Amino acid sequence: MQAVILHGAEDLRLETVPRPSAGPGEVVVRVGAATTCGTDLKVYRRGYHAQMLRPPTVFGHEVAGTITEVGEGVSSFRVGDRVVALNSAPCEQCYFCRRDQPNLCADLLFNNGAYAEYMRVPERIVSRNTLLLPDDLPFEHAALTEPLACAVRGFEETGARAGDTFVVIGAGPLGLMFLRVASIAGCRVIAVVKRADQVESARRFGAEHVVQIADGLDVVAETRALTEGGVGADVVVECVATPQSWEQAVATVRKGGTVNLFGGPPSGTRVSFDTNRLHYGDITLKASFHHTPATCRRAFDLIRTGAASPADFITATATLAQVPEVFRRMMVRSAEGRVDIKTAILPSSECAA
Template sequence: MKATYFMGHETFEVRECPIPKAKPGTVVVKNYACGVCGTDVHIYHGEKGSAAVNPPVVLGHEYSGVVTEVGEGVKGLKIGDHVTIDPNIYCGECEYCRNGKKQMCRHMEAVGVTMNGGFEEYSIVPAAQALLLDPNVPLEYGAMSEPLACCLHGIDRAEIKVGDIVCVVGGGAIGLLLVQLARLAGAAKVVLSEPNEARRKVAKELGADLCINPLEDGYYEKFLAFAGGDGADVIIECAGNHAAVESAFKFARRGATILLFSVPKVEATYEVPLFDVYQKELTIKGTFVNPDTHLRAVELINSGRIQIAPIITHTFTLDELPEAIAMQMSAEAIKVIVKA
């Protein structure tokens, strides 16, 4: 089989490897589609992932495929099943796992980060990490389960109340998923702030009530007029740059919650407007990975309640992984998928 190994800083190597054999408690998956995540981009440039990366390793943690072999003791999965992979594996023993905060696990492993993942033709994974997809759902959609699961954890953290005004800052794949989830959570109005016209257009198709360009004159006044003159109740920042964080604070009304969803550079900092936090009584939250939300993501995708097709814009092969990463970094793409 073909596997694309990450060898370290901005280097991949395509190798021919034997197809793995199932071990007790595992399944072998014929990988079909794997999304290029912002975390993959960070790792490619030598930055941190969700867990320590030790090359050589096959990256790719947003993927789906078909079960080709079932190991001894596995229940609930059979050959031919369509599955999506929940990459994050928790130790279950540290204080965070035992206190219901498994995403903070001190010993977390992750398929496609610390062990071989989706950027290869076949993978072997613990059976517990493989979740059933409806066979009628395109496997490309299944590859979006992991980012959707992360977004669900973010939505849970944001605590949107029915009738809230929600502003999403950044209209990439994550932002477009969050626009849809905010509506499902009961938001009365959903605003997207995004400079890219193509992404604003897709956001409107996916249910955003107002899309604003933060680079245009009068965008803030337009936002305030739509939001009722005071701002948003919940602001979700998912662009990962200084300007986006700054605008999140600007869009916040009194008593608002600001969720910093994006994966920033390790050294990134932002000077918090402390008086605004004090006077507006702001709540600032972070969000990390997808604890106990992957099954909910699969259910949403299986149900068709979340639109995926407009978000996937480009497809590449395993041989084209550097090009896929470059495209994911460009303004042209929303979501890039690699087909195994």
């Protein structure tokens, strides 16, 4: 079969590799669609991910498709089922799982290989984090379940309620997903964006107000002015992953408010906060990582019912052969500040053996 292999930093190659087979408890999925991801772009740039993968390996992790083979012992699925297979599953036995923090599982099992004609799904993911699709749900929409589940969990971790003023800093794919989720929940949503093209996107995804960063503009003051009495936002979610935006998030939240430092800067990054503001302002700082089986199901329901308007996230399509060029273009456009929200990778309908 054809698959896109990550060999190292900025080194993706379309290659012919053996078609996977299903072991006990496993399934093989014929990929209907995979979607590009900001995490994939970071891995492509760095050439590895300490937790998720090490090259050389088949790349990609947001995927949906059709089961073509079931392994011994699989009873919940059969050949022909349309499914979304999430990219991880917890062990359900470790310290963190026992404390209802499965996203922090000490033995969190990751799976990659979405940019291929076929993909093997390990037993643990089959049994704990694979979902059946209705016949009318496009594969490329279902593949968005994984990133949306991260946004759903991040939103839930803030404790936001309907009517709260909810600020999202950043308008990349995850920032837009936070906007959509907060809007669905009835929050009064404000977006802080960098580029002119993101203003329209932020409004389309649910922002009532948009603040565009510009030279000489006090973004914190401008954003706080849009809140009731200028006191600041009830919740601020940071989706840019820079020290400046982390500090901006803390400066934007109100007394007694919550900040979710969702964006993950590189290891070793340091930030500075005013301790008096944190302490006497009774501010809650949180960070949320990854998703859980429960938030995957809640995200899937938003996609399945159409509440999340999944079609809005797919702004380009490509074939497997085009994936290396897609990521080269993402690197260039990222530097220029122009990136598609999500590209759906659609393998050929004629899959080679």
